C-alpha cells in the first residue's frame with residue numbers, strides 16, 4: 001500500500017524541498033503521496049487568525065484549537081486505515097531510526113506542525129481517542145515551528161520505503177540500522193577512488209578483497225567511533 005503523508009502547516013511552502021532529489025522521485029514514481037494543507041484555510045475570520053494569548057499568562061502565543069479541529073477532521077474523514085497523527089514538539093519523545101522504521105510500516109501519517117508556543121493541548125488529547133497520536137522531538141533544541149522537524153521525519157521515513165533507495169544504496173548498513181550490534185550504532189568511515197589523495201592512502205584492508213577481514217575492520221572502526229562519540233559520560 002502506498003504511504004500517504006498529510007502535513008498541516010501555516011507555511012505550506014516550507015515543504016517544497018520534498019519535491020527535490022530522492023524524495024521528489026519517490027513521489028513522482030508513486031512510492032508515497034504527500035498532501036500539504038494550509039491551516040489558515042480552516043479559519044473563518046478576516047485576519048485568518050490561528051493563535052491567541054496563553055491562559056495563565058506567559059510569553060508568546062498558543063495555537064487555537066478550532067482550525068486544528070477542522071483541518072484534522074477533514075484529513076481523518078478520508079478514512080485511511082490506522083492513521084498516526086504526529087505532533088512535532090521539543091517536549092515529544094525522541095525521533096530515532098527505530099521510530100522512522102515504525103512510521104515507514106504505516107499507511108497514513110498526519111503531521112500537525114505547530115508554531116509559536118505550540119498548539120492548545122486539548123487538540124492532541126481529543127485526537128488520542130480517534131487515532132494514534134505521537135508527540136515527537138527531533139532533538140534537544142528549539143525550532144521556530146514543526147515544519148523543519150516534519151521535513152526531517154519525512155526524509156528519514158521515505159528513504160526506508162521499498163523501491164526508494166536503489167539496491168546499491170540499501171539502508172541496512174546505515175548508522176542506527178536495526179541489524180547493527182550494540183556498541184556499533186555509528187557507521188565508520190567510507191572511501192572511494194583515487195586510492196591515494198594528497199598523500200593519504202585508503203586503508204589497505206579495503207583493497208584486499210578479503211570480505212571477512214573487511215567486515216571485521218568495519219565493525220572495529222564502528223565500535224571505536226561509537227565509543228568515542230556516544231559513550232555515556
Ligand code: ADE
Pocket residue numbers: 088089090136137138139140141142143144145146149
Ligand atoms: N518544534 C520546535 N522544536 C522542535 C523539535 N526540537 N523537535 C520537533 N518539533 C519542534
